[in-house]
Amino acid sequence: MIKKRIIPVVLLKNGQIVQSRLFKRHQVIGSPTAVVERLSNWSSDELIYIDISQHQLYDLSRDDLNQQSFSSIQEIIQQVAFKCHMPLSFGGGIRKIEDIDMRISSGADKVTINSLLYDKPNVVKEGVRKYGSQAIVASIDVKRDESGNFIVFKGGKHPLSVQLQDFVTQIVDLGVGEILLNAIHKDGTASGFDIELINIVVDLVSIPVIALGGAGNWEHFSEVLEKSNASAVAAANIFQHSENSYYKCKEYLAQQSLPVRFSSKLSNQSKNL
């Protein structure tokens, strides 16, 4: 039987891992490769890296923390992929087909795209043709406004006039393999997922949907798995807080008899590494 995936999202800014709140404030919490070793040891189902750097600047290592420095996103992907024996998706800064080529050839299994969906749908199609649907994940940023309507945003910042339903249908037609559904009004709030939004999108499409935005405790994860047909649940901050949060999350969901990949034997061994 197929398992529901629990996916840590790692945000990169100028070569460092950061925490995010409502897409605005970012706090540096570590180096890009440290997290992968930690999560790989804990049998994470998959990893999504999103590069939110505004400029192509990566060499900002902090000498005081003795952190490794990286000169490019390519170097980060290569280093991460080298240490990672799980599926790896990279997003952010993808503007042309060569950007997709570089990420895949450096060791990413998938790319997560956002602006490209609006700006250059033909490049999305080309990526699908070249690498297959499974390699292209469409990230959709959605915000609920004060009257409860869902507004599609580009790059988390620019509201668009397109209807959510129409937009989702359009991007599925481009041939993407998965949707990463990001409720940006929930980003960093730890107030739970927007189940209504997840259900609207899941019911519209026949490809897997990954729910993101709002995880604050383990019950929030089980709520998504119980009340929607999402294929995966993703979260960023909650997996960075404490040392073995990912393991605890899986343990909780397994105790609730939810279909997640969990083996106490394996995970206990990994936990002690």
Add this chain to the structure above:
Amino acid sequence: MIGIVNYNSGNFTSVFNTINYLGYPLKEVNTSFDFEDCTHIILPGVGTFNYAMEQLDKLNLLVPLKQHILQNKKFFLGICVGMQILAELGNENGNCNGLGWLRGSVEKFNFNGEDLRLPHIGWNTLESIESNVLLHGVNQQDPSFYFVHSYHYYPSDDYSYNIIYSNYGYNFPSLVQHENIFGVQFHPEKSQENGKILLKNFCELV
């Protein structure tokens, strides 16, 4: 020597990194000559059936593959599309001939109306792990591997291969073995501990 065929498949690097991590002597194979000192050949695969066959043809790898695997009986492991093209025929974006080392074809999942999503992406379990040499030592409590595909191998009715199944709507072949030829639909290079165990078992075959 483990040879990993590089024919511009997306997961070449991941497979190479994992075998390297396991500590076996390995090399990149992309010419006929490269096969000579290999005892084991791994054919990674991501993307479409047709593209994989085109690339192997373009790089003139079809003849040496046949010579070293079918005649010299070197151990062979096809991963994902690298498993699918072992079949006689692929049916993705129109018909395309495969290597034809296994009887049968590769076609899309057919759920008969059941509401299941494609691609089949994520961790799925194998129905049994006792009856194939590659699965010795795989975690019994959680025999799961990472899958990403919309098409799978349909063996012809009269096959006599060792097949291990997984379930997505119905049972489909996720591992097949015929003599020295192994194919896995999932990605061992992305399946953490279980994947490493499987690849180690393959590299240890003598």
